[in-house]
Amino acid sequence: MKPMIAAMLLAAVALPAAAANVQVTDVWARATMPGQKVSAAYMTIQSDVDAKLVGVASAAVPRVELHEMKMDGEVMRMREVRTLDLPKGKPVKLEPGGYHIMLMNLGKPIAAGDAVPLTLTIETGGKQETVEVKADARGPGGEPAQHMHHHH
DSSP states (O other): OHHHHHHHHHHHHTSOOSSOOEEEEEEEEEOOOTTOOOEEEEEEEEESSOEEEEEEEOSSOSEEEEEEEEEETTEEEEEEOSOEEEOTTOOEEEOTTSEEEEEESOSSOOOTTOEEEEEEEEEETTEEEEEEEEEEEEOTTOOOGGGOOOOO
C-alpha cells in the first residue's frame, strides 16, 4: 500500500503548473473613420506551456470576436473561431490577413493614438486566466501614431 501512495504523490508533483507564463507583444488596433462600426486588433502571443486563447473581451467595445482569414478556393473568407492554439514556446501572430480580433459595434471612432483595453482569456490544463493588454490605435497603414506624417 505504501509504494502506491508514494507513486501517487510523485505523480502529483510531476503535474505541470496550471498558470502559463504568457507574453503578449506588439499589440495594436486599426484607427477608424467617423461612422465606421468595426475595427481589428493584432498582437503576438507566446506561452511557455501549451495553451489556448479561448476568449477576448473589452470594457471599451460592446462586441469582441476572434476571427480567422483564410483562402477558400479562390476567395478569402473571414470566420469566427472559438479558440486559438498557443503551442509551447511558439509565437502566434494575430495579423492582417490571418487570425485577428474583431472590435464590433463601436460606439465612437478609434483615433490613432487611442489605447483600446483588451482582456484575453487563456486556458491551460483546464484552468483559465486572464491577461490584460492595451492595443495602441494606429493609422490606416498600421503605422504607430508617432510615425504618422501629417500633410497640410
